[in-house]
Amino acid sequence: MITITNAVIDPDGLRKSLFDPGAGAYCGFEGWIRNENEGRAVRRLEYEAYEPLAITEGEKIIAEAGERFPHLHAHCVHRTGMLEIGECAVWVGVSAAHRDEAFQACRYIIDQLKVRLPIWKKEHYVDGDSGWVNCERCAKHES
Amino acid sequence: MKTVTVRYFAMFREHAGIDEETLTLDAATAADVFDATRGRHGSGEPTGHCKVAINDVMADWDSPIADGDTVLLFPPVAGG
Numbered sequence: 001m002i003t004i005t006n007a008v009i010d011p012d013g014l015r016k017s018l019f020d021p022g023a024g025a026y027c028g029f030e031g032w033i034r035n036e037n038e039g040r041a042v043r044r045l046e047y048e049a050y051e052p053l054a055i056t057e058g059e060k061i062i063a064e065a066g067e068r069f070p071h072l073h074a075h076c077v078h079r080t081g082m083l084e085i086g087e088c089a090v091w092v093g094v095s096a097a098h099r100d101e102a103f104q105a106c107r108y109i110i111d112q113l114k115v116r117l118p119i120w121k122k123e124h125y126v127d128g129d130s131g132w133v134n135c136e137r138c139a140k141h142e143s
Numbered sequence: 144m145k146t147v148t149v150r151y152f153a154m155f156r157e158h159a160g161i162d163e164e165t166l167t168l169d170a171a172t173a174a175d176v177f178d179a180t181r182g183r184h185g186s187g188e189p190t191g192h193c194k195v196a197i198n199d200v201m202a203d204w205d206s207p208i209a210d211g212d213t214v215l216l217f218p219p220v221a222g223g
Contacts, residue, residue, distance in 0.1 A: 122153070
């Protein structure tokens with residue numbers, strides 16, 4: 001299950017949704033807002049998602065993780081909107097019978113969602129400038 | 144000629160100054176739509192770095208375009 005939300009992520013509450021009598025392992029990942037990127041001081045990050053396709057593609061990724069690394073439950077939540085330094089931008093949680101599957105499924109889900117979900121982030125810098133992450137090369141090549 | 148609705152996202156939307164528009168153009172593939180709207184999205188980036196969806200389904204740049212399609216142009220993604 002994947003959720004796209006503009007509400008604050010509560011990892012402790014979400015973690016409980018993965019409890020299962022057959023689970024011997026839980027692996028969670030939280031992506032936080034950092035105060036610098038590529039040498040520039042960052043004040044905040046703004047996330048935009050195209051929710052219909054982010055959910056479709058996210059569900060595909062979770063299904064793939066289930067085929068590769070059989071587990072019991074997986075859930076992912078991604079934020080949208082303006083986020084401050086230290087806030088949780090993305091959370092992935094997996095419960096499984098054993099730790100190997102939990103670690104691997106969690107890693108697969110976060111790695112794939114970063115490159116496949118239609119989600120974009122705009123960095124707002126301390127100096128007042130801003131820029132879309134991974135997109136500035138496009139801008140530099142404007143015709 | 145085909146009439147298609149083109150939707151712009153993130154940096155593309157900011158550059159175009161609009162969310163979407165309906166265009167009549169001579170386009171066989173999604174890549175043709177990307178090329179025809181360079182003046183809007185402003186990207187000289189090879190289409191390989193960007194993504195495209197047609198009617199809310201992820202597509203390839205050589206996917207065919209039909210009259211009435213909605214083409215969603217996604218700049219390079221950066222989730223997480």
